[in-house]
Amino acid sequence: MKSRQDIFNLIESEIKNLKDDAPALSDDTDLTSGLGLDSVQVLEMCMELEDHLDISIPINRLGEVRTAGQLADALVAIQQDAS
Amino acid sequence: MSLFDKLDGIRQARAMLETVGIDPFGVAMEKILSPTEAIIHGRHTILAGTNNYLGLTFSQDALDAAHKALDEQGTGTTGSRMANGSFSTHRCLEQELASFYGVRDCIVFSTGYLANLGMITGLTGANDIVLLDADCHASIYDACRMAGCEVVRFRHNDANDLAKRMRRLGERAKEALIIVEGLYSMLGDKAPLQEYVEVKRQYGGYLMVDEAHSLGIYGERGRGVCEEADCEDDVDFIVGTFSKSLGATGGFCVSNRPELDLVRYAARPYIFTASPPPSVIASTRITLQKLAEGQALRQQLHDNAQRLYSGLADLGLAISPEVSPVVAVNIEGKARALTFWKLLLEHGVYCNLVLPPATPTGVPLLRLSLSAAHSSEQIDQIIDTFRQLQAQLDAIPVDA
Numbered sequence: 173m174k175s176r177q178d179i180f181n182l183i184e185s186e187i188k189n190l191k192d193d194a195p196a197l198s199d200d201t202d203l204t205s206g207l208g209l210d211s212v213q214v215l216e217m218c219m220e221l222e223d224h225l226d227i228s229i230p231i232n233r234l235g236e237v238r239t240a241g242q243l244a245d246a247l248v249a250i251q252q253d254a255s
Numbered sequence: 256m257s258l259f260d261k262l263d264g265i266r267q268a269r270a271m272l273e274t275v276g277i278d279p280f281g282v283a284m285e286k287i288l289s290p291t292e293a294i295i296h297g298r299h300t301i302l303a304g305t306n307n308y309l310g311l312t313f314s315q316d317a318l319d320a321a322h323k324a325l326d327e328q329g330t331g332t333t334g335s336r337m338a339n340g341s342f343s344t345h346r347c348l349e350q351e352l353a354s355f356y357g358v359r360d361c362i363v364f365s366t367g368y369l370a371n372l373g374m375i376t377g378l379t380g381a382n383d384i385v386l387l388d389a390d391c392h393a394s395i396y397d398a399c400r401m402a403g404c405e406v407v408r409f410r411h412n413d414a415n416d417l418a419k420r421m422r423r424l425g426e427r428a429k430e431a432l433i434i435v436e437g438l439y440s441m442l443g444d445k446a447p448l449q450e451y452v453e454v455k456r457q458y459g460g461y462l463m464v465d466e467a468h469s470l471g472i473y474g475e476r477g478r479g480v481c482e483e484a485d486c487e488d489d490v491d492f493i494v495g496t497f498s499k500s501l502g503a504t505g506g507f508c509v510s511n512r513p514e515l516d517l518v519r520y521a522a523r524p525y526i527f528t529a530s531p532p533p534s535v536i537a538s539t540r541i542t543l544q545k546l547a548e549g550q551a552l553r554q555q556l557h558d559n560a561q562r563l564y565s566g567l568a569d570l571g572l573a574i575s576p577e578v579s580p581v582v583a584v585n586i587e588g589k590a591r592a593l594t595f596w597k598l599l600l601e602h603g604v605y606c607n608l609v610l611p612p613a614t615p616t617g618v619p620l621l622r623l624s625l626s627a628a629h630s631s632e633q634i635d636q637i638i639d640t641f642r643q644l645q646a647q648l649d650a651i652p653v654d655a
Contacts, residue, residue: 212612215389219410228420230384230405254423 173251174225180244182224186217187240199241206239221247227254275593277600279608289313290502290628295605301633303623304607306440308580309471309552310628311502311545317538324537332533337519337526344536349507351540355547356478356493356509360516363507363536365528367467367496368394370506372401373522374463374494375434379404384427386420387434388412390441390615392465395434404432411439411615414450421458429459437469437480441615441622443581445469448484455489463492471500471546472580477553497535501542505531549627556580556627559634563625566638570645580625583609584641585618588653592619595648602640 174182184197187207194207203209209217218229227250237243272278284293284302290310291302311317324344332342349361364370375398379385383404387395390411399406410416421428433455435446448464455462466479474482479495481487491512497505508515519525531539545552557580564578575583586592589610596608599621607622614620623637 210612212617215408219389219408223419226423228407228423230407232403232406 173255176244176248179225179247180240182221183240183243186220190217197240199239201240202238203240203243225251227251272593275597277597279593279596282605291626291633295600298603300600300603300605301637302605303637304605306468306499306624307502307626307628308500308556308624309546309549310626311500311542314502314542314545317502317541320537320541321534324533328533330532332530334530335526335528336530341530342533342536344533345530348536348540351543352507353509355543358509359511359513361507361509362515362519362525363505363531364525365506365531366504367498367506369524369528370494370496370508371395371465372398372524374492374508374518375399376402376524377518377522379432384424384431385434386417386431388436388446390439391434391436392440392467395465412444412447414447414454417451418454418457421454421460431460432463433460434463434465437464437466438472438579438581440468440581441609441620442575442583443579444575444577445480445579448480448486452486452489461491462489463494464490465494467496468499468581470495471549472553472556475550477546477549497539500546501539503535503539503542505535505539552627556625559625559627559629562631562634563623563637566634567641570642572641582623582625584621585616586621586648587618588651589619591648591651591653592621594651595644596621598644598647599640602644604637604640
């Protein structure tokens, strides 16, 4: 099972794949207004994260996710549920 | 924050469209001349974006049946079937659809959108899991949200990706509902249904296929991609619409599952909306017969699709990967796509403009849908219009 920091690093890496010029990521970085990702890009990124972590992310769990930190927390919780 | 602040983004997006002088999402057809022609802005226009695949909207038999139903049964049902009663013809159409598919039962809904809403909310709830193709129609996403079920997306048309997600579910996979479409409406690509059936055989679960855009187009009898792929026995629920090949409005689900009839009592989008008017039911009963016997129409439609696809491909345009009655042309740059769409309309060709994030490729696209009623001359005219306007498109920078 990956640590929260590992998961956060994975998110950062996937964002870099989507946007070369993405600013440094913090817990409070807003995925859409802060990074300029649209909702489809966020979902595509989540599919890549699913493969890295071998989990499935129900889209209902993303409803309240706005920031990179919230996404990392959600993935940690899903990973724990799946184990 | 005011009630209306959330509309600011839409206001800004529409203002951008208005700079071009026309709202592509508000086109009004002043006079409908035929299934493939209308007057738009006072101009004679070829309709290449109406999903009228078999061109049956002016079928004389269907018109006669609709007129007769209007005279005999009135303009509307004025209520829902559950609360206010069915007309006998609703049930007749359900029996005819079940017979057409060779299955046990059918439920007719008031629209295709409501068919997905009704079926998915009738079948699933908070403790259920739905796996859906990432490119599924908004009605399927909306239905899942309304049902409150757990939703897992898999990569578009990728059975291996579905299998991966089924494996992760463990025992829960056996009761999961998998939802895909037969033909995807944006790019006109077909689902690999046999591969999905294999996944279902391995992991369990139930399979629902939305044939909204494939009914009447594929299969010997026109039942859709499930028929063509010879996997109808492995599909638990087929959802469809009357609003495309059948030339009316309405939706349905057919199934061999004995539980289908119970869904009527659980599906709020069935219970709490007015039933389809008798004229719509009457015309649909006729066009369903024509669809079933419509091998010649299907052949004409596929010939037309091939003609348009080849013609646009020869122009070097970036078009969708498969030949089908939906042909999508990718146009880099929102302003270029908008300008080109407007030029086409001004030159007498109506098609659909689709902008990201609504496009599966992330690139704006012009979506054309063919009809069996298009003549070769009309298709050549569409291709020729693209050819004439291509230089103007090339002159617009991608980042304009």
